Amino acid sequence: MMLHLIQYSFSMPAQNRSPFIVLPLFKKVSLGMALILSFASVEVYAQAASAQQQAAKEKVKESTWLSDPALTKFVQKMVESRYMPYKVLGQKDGKDVLTYKAYFRPFPADMERFYSYWGMTAAWYIARKDSMAQEGYEEIWHQSYRDAANTELHQAVWQKTSTANPDLPRLGSNYADEEHEQNILVAMLWRGEFKKLDVTLGSGFAQNHAGRLKSNTLYARFATLSRLDKDFGKQFDSWVKSSQLGYAHLARGMFLQEQAWEARGGKFAAETSKAQFAGFHKLSAQARIDFNKANEKIMACAMCAGELIGNNKALSMQADDANLLKAAIKQDPSLYSPAYAYLGTLLPQWGGSFEQIEAFIINIGKATGDQVLVEQLKSRLCYYRGNAIYKGDPEGARVWFEKGLNSQPYQLLVNELALMYAKKNNHQQSIILLEKSLANGNEWDIYTLEALAQSYFALGMQVKGDKLIAKRDEAVRRFKNGE
Structure with a gap:
C-alpha cells in the first residue's frame, strides 16, 4: 500500500504587489514535490487547535475521496486558485485501495509564505520545526501517525505573516x-x-x-x-x-x-x-x-537524446549527433543538457574547434530564442578557451575566465577564477565572486561554501567563515541522511 503525499511551498506577496512577485528574501518557491510512503493506517496524535478555529471563520473547501494521482492534481489546482491545504486524510476501503481527502482554506490576507510538509520522520520534523521557528514561522497545524512499518511520521503546516518580527534571530540555515x-x-x-x-x-x-x-x-x-x-x-x-x-x-x-x-x-x-x-x-x-x-x-525523452550525444562522443560514433540535438530541441527546447553535450563534441581535443563552437552558439540562439542558454554556452566557451592555455599562460586564462562572467556564468569557470584570485591573495575579489555565486542559486554547493569560508578566514572574518563551514557540514549531513 502506498500513500501519495505532497509538500508545498508558496510565497505570498505583501499587499499591493502582483500575486506573482516573490520578495527577495524568499526567492525559492517549490510547488508540487511528491513523497511516497508505505501506509497501513492513520493514527492522529496531536493537532494544533488554531487551524480549526481559523477555518471555522473562513470558507473551507474539501475534496471528495480521491486516488493519489487525482488528489495531486486537485491540490495543485487549489493552490493555484489561492487556497492552501491545511489537512489531508487517508483511508483504506474494503479492497485495500487507498483514497484521500484534503481540506483547504483561502490564503489569509496577512500571509507572506507558508510551507506544508507530509511524511517527515521525527528527526526531520524536529529539525524543520526549529529552523522554521528561527525564521519567524508559526506552526499552525501538526499531526503524526505510524506507517505499516510502525515508523512515526509527521505532517505540519507553517505560516509566516507580513507582520512577523524581521529582527527574529536567524540561528540556523534554511x-x-x-x-x-x-x-x-x-x-x-x-x-x-x-x-x-x-x-x-x-x-x-x-x-x-x-x-x-x-x-x-x-x-x-x-x-x-x-x-x-x-x-x-x-x-x-x-x-x-x-x-x-x-x-x-x-x-x-x-x-x-x-x-x-x-x-x-x-x-x-x-x-x-x-x-x-x-x-x-x-x-x-x-x-x-x-x-x-x-x-x-x-516518451519524447529529450534528456535521453542529450545523454546519447555525450555517449556518442565517448564511443566515437558522432554521425547522428545533429539529428539527436534537433530532436531534443523539438521535444523540449527548455532543456539545456543536449546543447551542453553537443558543445562538448566540438572541442578541439575531440576534432572540433573554437570557431565551430562560436558558430554553434549563434545557431542554437536562432533555433531556441533562449538568451539564457546562449549566455550559458558563451561562458562555457570562455572557460574552455582559458583552460586550453592555462598551463602556459595563466594570466591569459584569467582574462578568458573573466570574459565568461556574464549573466549566466559557468560554475567551473567561477570556481577556477575564485581559486586564481585566492592564490594571488586577492581574497576580497574572490569573496565578491563567490558571494554572487551563492546568491544566484548555488547556496548549497559544497565547493563554493568551502572556498568562500577560506577567503573569509584569510581576511580574519572568522564568524562569517564559521557560519559557512557549519552550512557546508549541514549540506554533507543532509546528503548522507537523505534529507
Missing part, C-alpha cells in the same frame, strides 16, 4: 527544498526503495509536462544520481531488474557514463593508458544500452 528533493532520491536508491523512486521520478516528469517543474531542475535530479560513488552500482542494477519503466535505465546509464569518464581520467590521450581506455569504452558501451532502453520507454 535548507533548500530542491536540495532535499535530490537527497531523498539518493536515500531511496540506497535503501532499495525502487517503487518509490519510479513513482517519485514519474511525478517529476508529470509535473514537468504540466509546466510546474523546470526541465533543467528535473535533469539535475538525475544528474545527482549519476554522480554517486561506484558502490551504488549494485543498487542501480537491482533497480533496473525490478522496474518496468525507463527511469532506472536513464539513471543507470548516466551513472555508468560518469563512471566511464572516471575510469579514463582527465589527461590527454597520449598520457592515458590502454587499461584506462578499455575501462572507459566498456562502461560507455554499457551506458549506451541503458540510454537506448530509456529512449524506448520514456
Whole structure:
C-alpha cells in the first residue's frame, strides 16, 4: 500500500504587489514535490487547535475521496486558485485501495509564505520545526501517525505573516527544498526503495509536462544520481531488474557514463593508458544500452537524446549527433543538457574547434530564442578557451575566465577564477565572486561554501567563515541522511 503525499511551498506577496512577485528574501518557491510512503493506517496524535478555529471563520473547501494521482492534481489546482491545504486524510476501503481527502482554506490576507510538509520522520520534523521557528514561522497545524512499518511520521503546516518580527534571530540555515528533493532520491536508491523512486521520478516528469517543474531542475535530479560513488552500482542494477519503466535505465546509464569518464581520467590521450581506455569504452558501451532502453520507454525523452550525444562522443560514433540535438530541441527546447553535450563534441581535443563552437552558439540562439542558454554556452566557451592555455599562460586564462562572467556564468569557470584570485591573495575579489555565486542559486554547493569560508578566514572574518563551514557540514549531513 502506498500513500501519495505532497509538500508545498508558496510565497505570498505583501499587499499591493502582483500575486506573482516573490520578495527577495524568499526567492525559492517549490510547488508540487511528491513523497511516497508505505501506509497501513492513520493514527492522529496531536493537532494544533488554531487551524480549526481559523477555518471555522473562513470558507473551507474539501475534496471528495480521491486516488493519489487525482488528489495531486486537485491540490495543485487549489493552490493555484489561492487556497492552501491545511489537512489531508487517508483511508483504506474494503479492497485495500487507498483514497484521500484534503481540506483547504483561502490564503489569509496577512500571509507572506507558508510551507506544508507530509511524511517527515521525527528527526526531520524536529529539525524543520526549529529552523522554521528561527525564521519567524508559526506552526499552525501538526499531526503524526505510524506507517505499516510502525515508523512515526509527521505532517505540519507553517505560516509566516507580513507582520512577523524581521529582527527574529536567524540561528540556523534554511535548507533548500530542491536540495532535499535530490537527497531523498539518493536515500531511496540506497535503501532499495525502487517503487518509490519510479513513482517519485514519474511525478517529476508529470509535473514537468504540466509546466510546474523546470526541465533543467528535473535533469539535475538525475544528474545527482549519476554522480554517486561506484558502490551504488549494485543498487542501480537491482533497480533496473525490478522496474518496468525507463527511469532506472536513464539513471543507470548516466551513472555508468560518469563512471566511464572516471575510469579514463582527465589527461590527454597520449598520457592515458590502454587499461584506462578499455575501462572507459566498456562502461560507455554499457551506458549506451541503458540510454537506448530509456529512449524506448520514456516518451519524447529529450534528456535521453542529450545523454546519447555525450555517449556518442565517448564511443566515437558522432554521425547522428545533429539529428539527436534537433530532436531534443523539438521535444523540449527548455532543456539545456543536449546543447551542453553537443558543445562538448566540438572541442578541439575531440576534432572540433573554437570557431565551430562560436558558430554553434549563434545557431542554437536562432533555433531556441533562449538568451539564457546562449549566455550559458558563451561562458562555457570562455572557460574552455582559458583552460586550453592555462598551463602556459595563466594570466591569459584569467582574462578568458573573466570574459565568461556574464549573466549566466559557468560554475567551473567561477570556481577556477575564485581559486586564481585566492592564490594571488586577492581574497576580497574572490569573496565578491563567490558571494554572487551563492546568491544566484548555488547556496548549497559544497565547493563554493568551502572556498568562500577560506577567503573569509584569510581576511580574519572568522564568524562569517564559521557560519559557512557549519552550512557546508549541514549540506554533507543532509546528503548522507537523505534529507
